[in-house]
Amino acid sequence: MLLLALDTSAAATVALLADDTVVGRFSSGDTRSHAEVLAPAIRQILADAGVTGADLDAIVAGVGPGPFTGLRAGLVTARTLSFVWDVPLHGVMSLDALALAAVAAGAVDAGSTFLVGTDARRGEVYWASYRAGGSQDMDVAGPPELLDGPHVGAAGTLPPGVPLVGRAASLYPSDVVGVPAFAAADPDAVSLGRAARSRILSDLPLLDTTPLYLRESDARVPGPRKRATA
Amino acid sequence: MSAQPLVLGIESSCDETGVGIVRGTELLTNTVSSSMDEHVRFGGVIPEIASRAHLEAFVPTLRAALDDAGVTLGEIDAIAVTAGPGLSGALMVGVSAAKALAVATGKPLYAINHLVAHVGVGVLGGTFPEGLPPNLGALLVSGGHTEILRVGDLAHDVELLGSTIDDAAGEAYDKTARILGLGYPGGPAIDRVARDGDPRAIRYPRGLSQPKYMGTAGEPGPHRYDWSFSGLKTAVARSVEQHEAAGLELPVADIAASFQEAVVDVITSKAVLACREHGITNLLLGGGVAANRRLRELAAERCGAAGITLTVPAPSLCTDNGAMVAALGAQIVLGGRRPSGITFGTDPSLPVTSIALPDRNHQ
Numbered sequence A: 001m002l003l004l005a006l007d008t009s010a011a012a013t014v015a016l017l018a019d020d021t022v023v024g025r026f027s028s029g030d031t032r033s034h035a036e037v038l039a040p041a042i043r044q045i046l047a048d049a050g051v052t053g054a055d056l057d058a059i060v061a062g063v064g065p066g067p068f069t070g071l072r073a074g075l076v077t078a079r080t081l082s083f084v085w086d087v088p089l090h091g092v093m094s095l096d097a098l099a100l101a102a103v104a105a106g107a108v109d110a111g112s113t114f115l116v117g118t119d120a121r122r123g124e125v126y127w128a129s130y131r132a133g134g135s136q137d138m139d140v141a142g143p144p145e146l147l148d149g150p151h152v153g154a155a156g157t158l159p160p161g162v163p164l165v166g167r168a169a170s171l172y173p174s175d176v177v178g179v180p181a182f183a184a185a186d187p188d189a190v191s192l193g194r195a196a197r198s199r200i201l202s203d204l205p206l207l208d209t210t211p212l213y214l215r216e217s218d219a220r221v222p223g224p225r226k227r228a229t230a
Numbered sequence B: 001m002s003a004q005p006l007v008l009g010i011e012s013s014c015d016e017t018g019v020g021i022v023r024g025t026e027l028l029t030n031t032v033s034s035s036m037d038e039h040v041r042f043g044g045v046i047p048e049i050a051s052r053a054h055l056e057a058f059v060p061t062l063r064a065a066l067d068d069a070g071v072t073l074g075e076i077d078a079i080a081v082t083a084g085p086g087l088s089g090a091l092m093v094g095v096s097a098a099k100a101l102a103v104a105t106g107k108p109l110y111a112i113n114h115l116v117a118h119v120g121v122g123v124l125g126g127t128f129p130e131g132l133p134p135n136l137g138a139l140l141v142s143g144g145h146t147e148i149l150r151v152g153d154l155a156h157d158v159e160l161l162g163s164t165i166d167d168a169a170g171e172a173y174d175k176t177a178r179i180l181g182l183g184y185p186g187g188p189a190i191d192r193v194a195r196d197g198d199p200r201a202i203r204y205p206r207g208l209s210q211p212k213y214m215g216t217a218g219e220p221g222p223h224r225y226d227w228s229f230s231g232l233k234t235a236v237a238r239s240v241e242q243h244e245a246a247g248l249e250l251p252v253a254d255i256a257a258s259f260q261e262a263v264v265d266v267i268t269s270k271a272v273l274a275c276r277e278h279g280i281t282n283l284l285l286g287g288g289v290a291a292n293r294r295l296r297e298l299a300a301e302r303c304g305a306a307g308i309t310l311t312v313p314a315p316s317l318c319t320d321n322g323a324m325v326a327a328l329g330a331q332i333v334l335g336g337r338r339p340s341g342i343t344f345g346t347d348p349s350l351p352v353t354s355i356a357l358p359d360r361n362h363q
Ligand SMILES: [Zn+2]
Pocket: B114, B118, B142, B144, B145, B287, B319, B320
């Protein structure tokens, strides 16, 4: 199974996976240059691997939650590639990638409940709670099970005392119990691709690529005019 | 490549998702999906709502454009996309999509200037049957911009002579329409009501018209060809208040007509002045507000008096669209310029002197 995965819910990340083997990967150093770096990274990875779009079995895109502008850059890229190459397109919740990475690394205990939290800016986090499978081997246990979420809110409002995987742990150390090895981790395309593969192998449904904004546009309907110069 | 390049253009700088396809100067499709209806209740374009709409509209608009033009992506010679100026988040969607399209098809990509594309549209649809005329200028008036340009050569030489220093003219219409309770978009609403009003009822200010801003032809002031519309909106608000305070019925038609007259008067007088002083004898009127009845009327009158030939493209080519991007892209291809590559960034305030972005990797 040859998958091109990309996630732009935090950094811009791209991975080419042949079954469980990482053929190529890219991650941007920042969270604000997605529209610039994403397409060149995809082209490079495919060229280095000698793969064309038509060779892909599917494209997998992280649907967030994440800051809107970067998220959209990834989703419109994935949708356009899928359209032109006529390759199936799947969405995966971006927090699923972190959850899977933490379980695969043994950073959370088998069968335990844990949280994933990322930077939602404005003093808030995107988060969800998961239960790890009975085995670190995703081919055996399937991907971590989503119990609740995704949500957006202040770190202080998360379920207390539950280990948290992701950047929210280093941003809000006094509010959450961080898993040290993953305290500065963001969703990554390699884990996203593996989450998609795990769901496909486990016969679990995948998402479409509707973005998970979780917040309204902030637009306000103007109220009735009180004073003309107001 | 055939003599006439087949170019697909992508536009997403404001609230229209546009995909146009041209073969040289021949228009094959001008497919547009607008999020305007979603902005009505807010009385203006909300950037985040526009950006969300671009994401949802892009692939369906692309598909519809290819169907309408009856061409395949494989036949396309080049892709062009608006890189700026415009709303940052909105530009980001079109540019990301265009780059993905370039990667997936292997076609060269040109990152081009939205304002110059408004002029580039002039090569299409028989707007100028003999091709772009010499001594050309462009007056662009829309919800997002108000500019007067000198166009030496579409692919290489465009100069900004003047622009608004605050609100765009279309924005002033929207804000004034809100004050008068006329709804959104403000341009058509005010134009409609203004027909029944007296344009001389109230003398609203013509921004940046005082001698200290204008100077003389020999010694131009700091804003000789620039506009300002924010004071006008305040003046309208003040006259509404005065009527309310006096318990008088609001003369909406007179206010609308007087406001419109102030906008159109100052736009056309400064534009014609700029033309005269820069040897411009052919003026293209573009942008969404080019559809405004009074603007066209007064522009025609004043251009006629000054010996300037005024040309207004079809309304569907004046508002933001992908065909204008494709049209400029084709001219740039024919002008022999290199593609922009796929590493360029968007630029919300891209100057008109930057007609097509250079390839960062081949400079
Ligand atoms: Zn425009």
